[in-house]
Amino acid sequence: MNVPTGPGFVEIDGSHGEGGGQLLRTAVALSAITGRAVHIKAIRAGRERPGLQAQHLKGVEAVATLCGAKLHGANFGSTDLMFEPGSIRPQPIRIDVGTAGAVSLVLQALVLAAGRAEGKTAVELIGGTHVAWSPPMDYFKEVFCRHLKSIGVEVDVRILAHGFYPRGGGRVQVEIEGSDKWRPMESDSPGAVQSIAARSIASEELRNARVAERQMEAFKSILPAAVPEEVAYVRSLSTGSAVFGRADCASAFLGADSLGKRGVRAEDVGKEAAMKLKAEIDGGASLDVHAADMMIPYLALASQPSSFTVREMSDHLTSVQWLVRQFIDVEFESERKGNLYRISVRPR
Numbered sequence: 001m002n003v004p005t006g007p008g009f010v011e012i013d014g015s016h017g018e019g020g021g022q023l024l025r026t027a028v029a030l031s032a033i034t035g036r037a038v039h040i041k042a043i044r045a046g047r048e049r050p051g052l053q054a055q056h057l058k059g060v061e062a063v064a065t066l067c068g069a070k071l072h073g074a075n076f077g078s079t080d081l082m083f084e085p086g087s088i089r090p091q092p093i094r095i096d097v098g099t100a101g102a103v104s105l106v107l108q109a110l111v112l113a114a115g116r117a118e119g120k121t122a123v124e125l126i127g128g129t130h131v132a133w134s135p136p137m138d139y140f141k142e143v144f145c146r147h148l149k150s151i152g153v154e155v156d157v158r159i160l161a162h163g164f165y166p167r168g169g170g171r172v173q174v175e176i177e178g179s180d181k182w183r184p185m186e187s188d189s190p191g192a193v194q195s196i197a198a199r200s201i202a203s204e205e206l207r208n209a210r211v212a213e214r215q216m217e218a219f220k221s222i223l224p225a226a227v228p229e230e231v232a233y234v235r236s237l238s239t240g241s242a243v244f245g246r247a248d249c250a251s252a253f254l255g256a257d258s259l260g261k262r263g264v265r266a267e268d269v270g271k272e273a274a275m276k277l278k279a280e281i282d283g284g285a286s287l288d289v290h291a292a293d294m295m296i297p298y299l300a301l302a303s304q305p306s307s308f309t310v311r312e313m314s315d316h317l318t319s320v321q322w323l324v325r326q327f328i329d330v331e332f333e334s335e336r337k338g339n340l341y342r343i344s345v346r347p348r
Helices: 021-034 054-067 103-114 137-151 211-222 266-283 289-300 315-327
Strands: 010-013 038-041 070-072 080-084 093-096 119-127 154-161 170-178 193-203 226-234 241-249 253-259 306-310 330-337 340-347
Touching (some): 021 038, 021 080, 021 289, 021 315, 054 080, 054 103, 054 119, 093 103, 103 170, 137 241, 137 253, 193 211, 211 266, 289 315, 289 340
Parallel strands (some): 010 038, 093 119
16 A cells, blocks of 8 residues: 655554544544545454454445545455545435444544534434444434534434344434534533433334333332333344433433343343443543543534543543544643543643
């Protein structure tokens, strides 16, 4: 592969830090936004199946379509990718992952890039909506997109069909209304909990076993104030279930989830989601551990400095800070405040 050089060119070691797909997705999105070509090597090098998997490849292709990028090495299993962006042009995009690969991970790259361009990008995605090692679409819609709205990025999500592992087949429609000016986020405390909402879903074949109801009952045994609540059975190509919980606080909102697994009791799935959400509530941070790293690129591009608190410094959080600094002149500062970390983001 011929790799260009020059002051605008960025080279990324994809095995740095946590070394996962988030580095890849964020790198191509930032490349599209800044107009700087990027060469990413050693992609997911430490993973059991290294290189580009279906959802990673589709995310790269989606951003490339959005900005008319030239791609080299964009093949299944590739560990070396060259991305040379053009200009972002909002347009309709359709993506079929072809597997149960997570559509939320494809969106992680696409929303960041499209959110920076003035205009509307309409996206239709087919793949996994509730799969392991990825944010479920409930969380993406009801937590992450609400954070984006607070800084000036409007993302409307409609879940039309649900997709579980291994066949996927979920269908999601998304409209992204971008802006070239993003507001900062300043929230060091979530404030008092005002309400807790929970949603328990299961595929139709689990109805007789009352899986969705049992998940919800277990969730409420940990967090009994779950109102409103939703229990639903959905049609899907594969058997599956999931629980999502959200706490709306005075100045923040927190989310957590759990995915049903073969051999795991429905009650344990519900309790796991509730315990995760309770840990976020009890922790007293303004962003939950998943939202923290997902928001970093947006806050680095905001018009003013931002700050938030989080209850742990995850590998994802430190890795994405490192990555963003390769593209943008920004300063990050982490300060321990009792049991929390206060993260300051200062664009320069």
